[in-house]
Amino acid sequence: MRVAIVPGDGIGREVVPVAEDVLRRLHPEWEYFPVELGFGRWERCGAAIGAEEMRALRDADAILFGAVTTPPDPDYQSVLLQIRRDLDLYANVRPVKGPGFALTIVRENTEGLYSGIEWSLPGSACTLRVVTETGSRRIARYAAGLVRGGRLTIGTKANVLKSDTLFRRCAVEEAEAAGTAWEERYIDALCLDVLMHPARYDVIVTTNIFGDILSDVAGHLVGGLGTLPSANIGDAHAFFEPVHGSAPDIAGRGIANPVAAIRSAAMLLNHFGYTDGAAAVDAAVDAVLAAGVRTPDLGGAATTAQFGAAVLARLV
Ligand code: NAD
Numbered sequence: 241m242r243v244a245i246v247p248g249d250g251i252g253r254e255v256v257p258v259a260e261d262v263l264r265r266l267h268p269e270w271e272y273f274p275v276e277l278g279f280g281r282w283e284r285c286g287a288a289i290g291a292e293e294m295r296a297l298r299d300a301d302a303i304l305f306g307a308v309t310t311p312p313d314p315d316y317q318s319v320l321l322q323i324r325r326d327l328d329l330y331a332n333v334r335p336v337k338g339p340g341f342a343l344t345i346v347r348e349n350t351e352g353l354y355s356g357i358e359w360s361l362p363g364s365a366c367t368l369r370v371v372t373e374t375g376s377r378r379i380a381r382y383a384a385g386l387v388r389g390g391r392l393t394i395g396t397k398a399n400v401l402k403s404d405t406l407f408r409r410c411a412v413e414e415a416e417a418a419g420t421a422w423e424e425r426y427i428d429a430l431c432l433d434v435l436m437h438p439a440r441y442d443v444i445v446t447t448n449i450f451g452d453i454l455s456d457v458a459g460h461l462v463g464g465l466g467t468l469p470s471a472n473i474g475d476a477h478a479f480f481e482p483v484h485g486s487a488p489d490i491a492g493r494g495i496a497n498p499v500a501a502i503r504s505a506a507m508l509l510n511h512f513g514y515t516d517g518a519a520a521v522d523a524a525v526d527a528v529l530a531a532g533v534r535t536p537d538l539g540g541a542a543t544t545a546q547f548g549a550a551v552l553a554r555l556v
């Protein structure tokens with residue numbers, strides 16, 4: 241197995257080494273190779289990613305990613321969105337687990353408001369929200385396949401947006417075809433209900449930007465962004481990253497919470513069938529948190545490195 245290690249920018253450079261240590265502890269026989277991309281690279285050489293880095297990502301069996309900084313500059317295109325599109329990582333899977341609930345947000349990852357089709361005019365700017373039947377059906381099928389005993393919740397704004405009436409129709413048809421129980425919710429009400437009644441939910445499928453927002457909102461259920469992992473899955477590539485970003489407000493201080501990155505590594509293990517290893521990693525994180533070792537975002541005083549060392553100590 242060949243794993244590309246992509247720290248990226250900001251706290252990505254602090255949490256990814258911890259997650260990499262965890263993978264190396266379980267699988268010293270795998271090949272790990274660093275890939276440098278992100279805003280830092282852009283500042284240095286004018287491009288956030290080069291052809292060589294893109295080739296390295298394509299050649300990898302799995303990618304472990306930290307975070308990249310994306311400045312609000314009309315001339316800067318997010319390298320993360322470029323990678324998701326280029327590798328056709330269409331399913332962004334974001335599990336949110338806590339006492340008494342385990343829900344998974346499945347976010348369409350290649351189109352919607354992130355179509356990349358946009359233009360600026362004098363006095364206005366337009367972004368095209370493209371929702372295709374093919375894109376909607378494949379994400380709905382993927383999400384329906386994750387339902388275990390519960391139901392698929394389809395989150396849209398189909399009361400207002402034609403693009404979402406199409407998404408809704410495709411998702412309903414795919415759920416029916418798969419024999420999966422389903423329900424629909426408008427995304428605004430869903431954002432609140434997920435916080436109020438998380439145990440009601442199993443798998444939620446939604447379009448790109450709605451899934452982006454909903455997953456950060458759901459972070460409230462589990463202590464914040466420092467804990468939420470994700471997987472970006474395509475038919476040919478698999479890419480694992482925390483839900484959070486580069487956190488410039490705390491970067492460089494060694495206090496970032498590595499839980500999201502470590503659990504993303506556990507998702508990597510799970511994806512490739514190493515379910516015992518994945519469970520061991522999640523159990524080690526749970527045990528360390530239960531023992532009161534926490535980074536400041538969770539009210540503790542542990543550093544990123546101390547938390548990582550405590551997890552490794554439970555993995556021997
Ligand atoms: P962010 O997720 O980086 O940070 C939001 C807040 O959560 C900050 O207060 C931060 O300190 C805190 N936080 C996030 N992760 C944490 C962790 N592991 N431990 C402790 N605290 C943590 O989001 P933002 O501030 O909106 O964005 C910052 C930059 O990151 C922007 O340039 C944005 O575009 C980029 N971003 C990148 C990704 C990614 O690469 N996957 C995701 C989101 C945002």
Ligand code: IPM
Pocket residue numbers: 310318320321452483485
């Ligand atoms: C995420 C991030 C990205 C997104 C940004 C950084 C492009 O917020 O992965 O949740 O909007 O998808």
Ligand code: MN
Pocket residue numbers: 452453456483
């Ligand atoms: Mn986001």
